[in-house]
Amino acid sequence: MNDLRTRYMGLQLRNPLVASAGPLSQTLDGIKSLAGGGVGAIVMYSLFEEQIRHEAARETEMMDRSAESFAEALSYFPTEPSNESGLVHSYLQLIEKAAPVIDVPLIASLNGSAKGEWSGMARRMVDAGASGIELNVYYLPEDLQVSGREVEQRYVDIVADVKQKVSVPVAVKLSPFFSSFGEMARRLDEAGADALVLFNRFLQPDIDLDQLQVISGFDLSNPDEAKLPRSWISALYRRVSASLAASTGVETTQDVVKYLLAGADVVMTTAALVRNGSSYAGQLVDGVTSWLNRRQLTLNQARGMLAVPAGADADEYARSGYVSGLERAKKTYAK
Numbered sequence: 001m002n003d004l005r006t007r008y009m010g011l012q013l014r015n016p017l018v019a020s021a022g023p024l025s026q027t028l029d030g031i032k033s034l035a036g037g038g039v040g041a042i043v044m045y046s047l048f049e050e051q052i053r054h055e056a057a058r059e060t061e062m063m064d065r066s067a068e069s070f071a072e073a074l075s076y077f078p079t080e081p082s083n084e085s086g087l088v089h090s091y092l093q094l095i096e097k098a099a100p101v102i103d104v105p106l107i108a109s110l111n112g113s114a115k116g117e118w119s120g121m122a123r124r125m126v127d128a129g130a131s132g133i134e135l136n137v138y139y140l141p142e143d144l145q146v147s148g149r150e151v152e153q154r155y156v157d158i159v160a161d162v163k164q165k166v167s168v169p170v171a172v173k174l175s176p177f178f179s180s181f182g183e184m185a186r187r188l189d190e191a192g193a194d195a196l197v198l199f200n201r202f203l204q205p206d207i208d209l210d211q212l213q214v215i216s217g218f219d220l221s222n223p224d225e226a227k228l229p230r231s232w233i234s235a236l237y238r239r240v241s242a243s244l245a246a247s248t249g250v251e252t253t254q255d256v257v258k259y260l261l262a263g264a265d266v267v268m269t270t271a272a273l274v275r276n277g278s279s280y281a282g283q284l285v286d287g288v289t290s291w292l293n294r295r296q297l298t299l300n301q302a303r304g305m306l307a308v309p310a311g312a313d314a315d316e317y318a319r320s321g322y323v324s325g326l327e328r329a330k331k332t333y334a335k
Helices: 028-037 049-069 071-076 087-101 117-128 148-165 181-190 223-236 253-262 271-276 280-295 314-333
Strands: 006-008 011-013 017-019 041-048 106-112 132-137 170-174 195-198 206-208 213-215 243-247 266-269
Touching: 006 243, 017 280, 028 041, 028 087, 028 280, 041 049, 041 087, 049 087, 049 106, 049 117, 087 106, 087 117, 106 117, 117 132, 117 148, 132 148, 148 170, 148 181, 170 181, 170 243, 181 195, 181 223, 195 223, 223 243, 223 253, 253 266, 253 280, 266 271, 271 280
Parallel strands: 017 041, 017 266, 041 106, 106 132, 132 170, 170 195, 195 243, 243 266
Antiparallel strands: 006 011, 206 213
């Protein structure tokens, strides 16, 4: 039996398959089902910066109103917003209930776009029992005056801010849309990110021609979307200290294995588990074991086997692959 134990951002996992942030982790039963299904860790659904700020503002407003009407009762209010009837309270309560009853790390997820007081929620998540924090930095600058460097600095500031607030490992989930993604990965690594999760998926609205309106939506990923994150994981393998997590385009055992060969420490999926159920995780893990056994490889031997070679110039390596791909296309289609 192949040993699939894996270290991810300092956490010991029983295997490299991780349930990424998604709808299956919104309830205690859902989290228990994922753990029982065989994943190595669970990333909870995201708590959004806007939700935290909105509920904090609402609580503050209630405190102010009560202070005006009943000044003598002010001392009975907490010094910090409690959100006891809102999403924040429910999220923290879910961590408190779930973390002690599952046998895998539970990683809380924060989705934000700017450094601010909301990031202090990370400490409360850890106090509730989270083993780590995943930061999903979702920022789409629409101000045409904002420079690329300002956008990059915002990511670095958020990571550094949260790292100062918690003692557990912190991962950052990124988009690929940087002018120099490799340098951005290095900066986040130097800022203290314990893991880089490649990649998050921006919502891409469509247009309804009958209603003449913009519609938003979110589709589950498919294996074709794995090519870009796999390429970057291959390029970053052993070139950054942070763990590398693959996210997007995982449906089969083959998809998991390809990511591992590229150099991923862990492979995350939501789409496959939504489509096939939590127990499908066990099939994916068993499939990885079978593949390794057939090849007579250990997990450590397979991981990074097809990454960009350590001594290779990454740019030249990518260019050579590009030229080779074009040559194959000519032979295949130019007939």
